[in-house]
Each structure stands twice: as C-alpha cells, then as structure tokens.
Amino acid sequence: MARPRAPRRNLPLPPRKPPVKPIRIALLGCGTVGEGFVRLMRRNAAMFERRLGASLELAGVADRSLKPIPELGIGKELIVRDGAALVERPEVDIVVELFGGHEPARTLALRALAAGKDVVTANKALLAEHGAEIFGAAAKAGLAIGFEASVGGGVPIIRTLREALAGDRQRAVYGIVNGTCNSILSTMTDAGREFADALAEAQRAGLAEADPTLDIDGHDAAHKLCLLVTLAFGVRLEPRQVYTEGIRRLTLADINFARELGYAVKLLAIAKDDDGAIEARVHPTMVPARHLLAGVSGAYNAIFIHGDALGSSMYFGQGAGQMPTATAVMADVLEIARHRAAGARGAGAPALGYPMPHLKRARVKPMDDVVCEYYLRFMARDRPGVLGAIASILGRNGISIVSVLQHGRGVETTVPVIMRTHEAPERNLKRALRAIGGLKMVAGDPVYIRIQERF
Ligand SMILES: NC(=O)c1ccc[n+]([C@@H]2O[C@H](COP(=O)([O-])OP(=O)(O)OC[C@H]3O[C@@H](n4cnc5c(N)ncnc54)[C@H](OP(=O)(O)O)[C@@H]3O)[C@@H](O)[C@H]2O)c1
Structure with a gap:
C-alpha cells in the first residue's frame, strides 16, 4: 500500500548574496607606469574578478596631458586634469598615485587618506622624504599604503622583507636598485666605454632621464635604501643620513683594473645592522667577479639579504619598465581590494612591518x-x-x-x-x-x- 504523501511545503530558498560592489580606483598619472597599470587591469580583468569576488573599475584618471585611449577603455569622461577633486569622490576606494615627485603627490595622498581611501604609490622619493607623515596618517586612519613598486620595480622585495622574512633577524642588505646606473656600468665594463659615452647611450635607449642627476649621483638608490632599512631593521632613516656617492667619477681605466684584480664595479646600496648601529651607504663598490651580484647586468635589479637564521638569499628581476612596475602596483591594489571586498579596511598589517610607534629613529654609524x-x-x-x-x-x-x-x-x-x-x-x-x-x-x-x- 502506498504511503500517504506528506503535504507539499515551500522550502525556503537559500539567502541570496547581495552582489559585491566593484572596487573603484582613482589613477593619478597615466604615463609609463600608469598606462601599464590600466593595460594590466584590462588584460587580466576576469582573473582579478575571480581572485577578488569583485571587479576592479576605473573611477577616473588625473593627468595633465592625457588624451582618450579607447583600446584601454579610457574615454574622455574618465579624464580629469587635476587630481584634487578625484581623490575625494565618495565612490573611490583606492587612489593609485603615479604622478611621481613630491608635490602634489604628497598633498593628494594625504587628502585621499583623510577621505578614507587606501593609497598605492610607486614613488620612493615621496616616501623617503615624507614617509613618516604619510605612513603615520594611514596608520591613524586604519588605511593601507601599498608601495611594492617603489623599490626594485617588478622585484617583490617589500613583501619579501615585510612578510616572508619577518621571522628572521636581518643583518645586511646589499642592493643593485638603480637600473640606470647598472646599465651605464655594464656598458662601461662590457663595451669598454667611458662614463660620458655610456650615459649618452643610456639616454638614447630611454634608460636615463634627460637630467640624470637623481640616478647617477646615487640619490634614487638612497631613497630606496631608506625604505629597505626600515623594513629590514625596523628603524626610520632619512635620505640625508645615507652616505651617498654616485658613479660620475668612475673611469674606464679603474673598471678595467678592477676586472684585472677579479672584481666587477657596481653601485651598491648597503645597509648593515651592527647591533643597533646602522650602516647606510650608497657608493660604487667592487664585488668579486664570482659573486651573484657581479652577474646582475643592464637594467636588472637585485637585492642580496643576509639574515641570522636564513643566511643569504637574493631577489632578482626587472627593476623598472612599464609592465614589470605595473605588476607591483597591481599586487598592492589586489591585496587592498581583497580586504575591501571582504568588508574590511586597510591592509591588515602595518605597511612597514612594524606599528609606527615601534619604529625608532636609526642610530647611524658615522662614515x-x-x-x-x-x-x-x-x-x-x-x-x-x-x-x-x-x-x-x-x-x-x-x-x-x-x-x-x-x-x-x-x-x-x-x-x-x-x-x-x-x-x-x-x-x-x-x-x-x-x-x-x-x-x-x-x-x-x-x-x-x-x-x-x-x-
Ligand atoms: N618608469 C618606471 O620604470 C618606474 C619604476 C619604478 C617606479 N616608478 C615610479 O612611478 C612613478 C611614475 O613614473 P612614470 O615613469 O610612469 O612617470 P611618467 O611617465 O612621467 O608619468 C607621470 C604622468 O603623470 C602626469 N603628471 C605628473 N604630475 C602631474 C600633475 N601634477 N598633474 C597632472 N598630471 C601629472 C605626467 O604628465 P606630463 O607627462 O605632462 O608631465 C605623466 O603623464 C614615479 O614615482 C616613479 O618614480 C617608475
């Protein structure tokens, strides 16, 4: 005999998840790196959405001379000439600063933070000079500053020091962090050219600026060293505390004599923690020809780190250029976007690896x-x-x-x-x-x- 059927009941439907709103980005500067960033955003849009569970959207692009780029989806409705209004727009989640230089980058980053936006930047000069103010403002507001692209271009050295090596006590950092100088030194060494010729060649190849002072006098490397020192040793350092000597006075004769003695000449950014006394210096350095750093040539960057427990490790790759640098900017955006998509704010960890009040001023060893x-x-x-x-x-x-x-x-x-x-x-x-x-x-x-x- 058939059993009587239970009366039909309408089963409750599972609650429908509200659609996750897109993460909206304001881009300041659509030059070399900015354009690469938008290119990457468009190229990998579907993958980013799968990673985040939300899409990335461009809310606007501030650039004084940009024209629409239809193939990148940059129509004229997205372009503004002045970043001030863009960074405070309510719909913006993340401000990506790729203007470069100190102002208006500093003011806009601070205004973005005050308006509750996370900030991503590739600007080492800005962070080395005004880091205390900008990182301080972000920490106070519980917001993130992403700056992976500011040192080593596409080499993920910021995350490596802050996270992957956080369990170790770092003792020394040796960096080839300026691709312009490394290219010039490679040309002098490999093609037997004097400094002035090698510089002119780098300028023709777009590897050196028309005014190359910041690079060839070592200041760019010093800016980057300040960030590396903070991440590696947990102390604050200003560029004026770094002994800085560039490559102008190097001659082909000395590079050849160095080679005869078994060395390559590199512009190294060196930092050591000698039980609390910090050595911080940028200068031409002779490195044994058999050492890994001696083999880093052209525009490549490498950072060699020595830690108590891990011993030596080296991180190598493209130190600059449109797409390598854009990948580092994008990595920061994705990390922040992931938090935003999950309803959280900030990056979840202190940007410099230590809470701001725990960062003491570096006690620098006199040269x-x-x-x-x-x-x-x-x-x-x-x-x-x-x-x-x-x-x-x-x-x-x-x-x-x-x-x-x-x-x-x-x-x-x-x-x-x-x-x-x-x-x-x-x-x-x-x-x-x-x-x-x-x-x-x-x-x-x-x-x-x-x-x-x-x-
Ligand atoms: N290029 C690299 O390989 C590389 C690698 C690592 C880090 N970075 C860093 O990334 C940042 C961007 O570098 P980049 O090479 O992309 O520079 P870029 O090619 O000169 O691009 C900057 C863009 O921003 C615009 N801009 C600058 N200031 C502006 C302002 N006040 N108002 C409106 N528009 C403004 C510029 O317009 P104009 O052209 O009209 O001035 C340009 O279109 C810098 O901090 C740099 O140090 C670059």
Missing part, C-alpha cells in the same frame, strides 16, 4: 667609523722610492697592503700604481690619502673604490 677594504690608484712619477713612500704613509695610518699592480713603466711621465688593501676604517684611509696626495711624486688626486669581499 668615518665604517670599515672596508679598498682599491687605490695613484698616478705616480716613475721615480725610485715612490712605492716605498706611499706604503709607508699607508702603514703609519694602520692600512696594510694586500697586493700592488703597476702598469706602463718607461715612456709615460706618470704611471698608475694600483693597490688593494686589507680592512681599515674610512677615517684612516682619508687621512692617508690626504698625505699621499701631497707627495711631489704623486700627480692628481688619489682614487679609491671600496671593496665588498664578504657578504
């Missing part, structure tokens, strides 16, 4: 106390006793010689004398070089390059 090995070159008149006179001044200043190289005896009036020294404090070296420069048998100023033998 005079820094100990290095050195390459020295003197142009000596070819007379008996010259080597002895130089060696005796070095000896009186506590500097001992590892090796001597002498070239071109005979026809010339002066000949280069090249010496490699053992470790000595910078103070001693300067005192010795002043005395040697005063010798009648030495012409011109002595040349020195610091050597980094052990990492």
Whole structure:
C-alpha cells in the first residue's frame, strides 16, 4: 500500500548574496607606469574578478596631458586634469598615485587618506622624504599604503622583507636598485666605454632621464635604501643620513683594473645592522667577479639579504619598465581590494612591518667609523722610492697592503700604481690619502673604490 504523501511545503530558498560592489580606483598619472597599470587591469580583468569576488573599475584618471585611449577603455569622461577633486569622490576606494615627485603627490595622498581611501604609490622619493607623515596618517586612519613598486620595480622585495622574512633577524642588505646606473656600468665594463659615452647611450635607449642627476649621483638608490632599512631593521632613516656617492667619477681605466684584480664595479646600496648601529651607504663598490651580484647586468635589479637564521638569499628581476612596475602596483591594489571586498579596511598589517610607534629613529654609524677594504690608484712619477713612500704613509695610518699592480713603466711621465688593501676604517684611509696626495711624486688626486669581499 502506498504511503500517504506528506503535504507539499515551500522550502525556503537559500539567502541570496547581495552582489559585491566593484572596487573603484582613482589613477593619478597615466604615463609609463600608469598606462601599464590600466593595460594590466584590462588584460587580466576576469582573473582579478575571480581572485577578488569583485571587479576592479576605473573611477577616473588625473593627468595633465592625457588624451582618450579607447583600446584601454579610457574615454574622455574618465579624464580629469587635476587630481584634487578625484581623490575625494565618495565612490573611490583606492587612489593609485603615479604622478611621481613630491608635490602634489604628497598633498593628494594625504587628502585621499583623510577621505578614507587606501593609497598605492610607486614613488620612493615621496616616501623617503615624507614617509613618516604619510605612513603615520594611514596608520591613524586604519588605511593601507601599498608601495611594492617603489623599490626594485617588478622585484617583490617589500613583501619579501615585510612578510616572508619577518621571522628572521636581518643583518645586511646589499642592493643593485638603480637600473640606470647598472646599465651605464655594464656598458662601461662590457663595451669598454667611458662614463660620458655610456650615459649618452643610456639616454638614447630611454634608460636615463634627460637630467640624470637623481640616478647617477646615487640619490634614487638612497631613497630606496631608506625604505629597505626600515623594513629590514625596523628603524626610520632619512635620505640625508645615507652616505651617498654616485658613479660620475668612475673611469674606464679603474673598471678595467678592477676586472684585472677579479672584481666587477657596481653601485651598491648597503645597509648593515651592527647591533643597533646602522650602516647606510650608497657608493660604487667592487664585488668579486664570482659573486651573484657581479652577474646582475643592464637594467636588472637585485637585492642580496643576509639574515641570522636564513643566511643569504637574493631577489632578482626587472627593476623598472612599464609592465614589470605595473605588476607591483597591481599586487598592492589586489591585496587592498581583497580586504575591501571582504568588508574590511586597510591592509591588515602595518605597511612597514612594524606599528609606527615601534619604529625608532636609526642610530647611524658615522662614515668615518665604517670599515672596508679598498682599491687605490695613484698616478705616480716613475721615480725610485715612490712605492716605498706611499706604503709607508699607508702603514703609519694602520692600512696594510694586500697586493700592488703597476702598469706602463718607461715612456709615460706618470704611471698608475694600483693597490688593494686589507680592512681599515674610512677615517684612516682619508687621512692617508690626504698625505699621499701631497707627495711631489704623486700627480692628481688619489682614487679609491671600496671593496665588498664578504657578504
Ligand atoms: N618608469 C618606471 O620604470 C618606474 C619604476 C619604478 C617606479 N616608478 C615610479 O612611478 C612613478 C611614475 O613614473 P612614470 O615613469 O610612469 O612617470 P611618467 O611617465 O612621467 O608619468 C607621470 C604622468 O603623470 C602626469 N603628471 C605628473 N604630475 C602631474 C600633475 N601634477 N598633474 C597632472 N598630471 C601629472 C605626467 O604628465 P606630463 O607627462 O605632462 O608631465 C605623466 O603623464 C614615479 O614615482 C616613479 O618614480 C617608475
């Protein structure tokens, strides 16, 4: 016998999820990196939506000279000339600052934060000079500052130091962080060109600015070093505290002598934590030819880190360029967007790896106390006793010689004398070089390059 059927009941439907609203982005600056960012946004739109559960939308683009780019979906309705009104629009979630420079980037970032927007920037100059103010404002408001693209371009070094290496105590950071200088030095080394020629070639190839000062005098690397020091050692550092020396005075002759001694010359950004005393310096450095950093050529960047527990590790890749840099900007946007899509604010972790009140000012070791090995070159008149006179001044200043190289005896009036020294404090070296420069048998100023033998 058939069982009587239970009366039909309407089963309740599962609650329908409200559609997740798009994450809206205001872009400040649609130049090299900005355009790359929009390109990536369009190219990977479906993947981003799957990752986030929400779509990314462009709310507006501020740029003083931008024309519509239909293939990137930048119509004239999206373009404004001035970022001030754009960053405060209620529908904007994230402001991506790619103007570069200090102002109006600083004011707009602060206004965006005051209006409750998270900020992403690639601007190392801005963060190195005004970081305390901008990171402070973000922390106070519980908002995020993404700055992955500001150091190493496409090399994800910010996240690596802040998150992947957070469990270790870092001791030293050695960075090739300026692609312009690295390209110029590679051209000098590989093509045997003098500095001025190599710079002109980099400018023709778009690897150096018309005014290359910020790059070739080491200031850009110093800005980046400030951020690396904070992330690695948990202290605040300002660019004026970084000893900064660029590559202008390097000659092809010294690069060739360095090679003969088994070294490559690189512009290194170096930071060490000597039990609380921080070394922070940017200068041309001789690196053993067998070391990984010596093989980093052209516009590539690499950051070599030494930690107590992990030991050595190196992070390498495209240090600049439209699409590599755009990937780093996008990584920040996605991280923030993920939080926004889940209804949270901020990035969930302090931007610099430590809460702002826990970041102390760096106690920087004076350059005079820094100990290095050195390459020295003197142009000596070819007379008996010259080597002895130089060696005796070095000896009186506590500097001992590892090796001597002498070239071109005979026809010339002066000949280069090249010496490699053992470790000595910078103070001693300067005192010795002043005395040697005063010798009648030495012409011109002595040349020195610091050597980094052990990492
Ligand atoms: N390029 C790279 O490979 C790279 C790598 C790492 C980090 N970065 C950083 O990324 C940022 C952007 O660099 P970028 O190479 O993309 O620069 P860019 O090509 O010069 O682009 C900047 C854009 O913003 C516009 N702009 C600047 N200030 C403005 C203002 N006050 N009002 C309206 N428009 C303004 C510029 O217009 P105009 O052209 O008319 O001035 C330009 O279209 C910088 O902080 C840079 O240091 C760049």
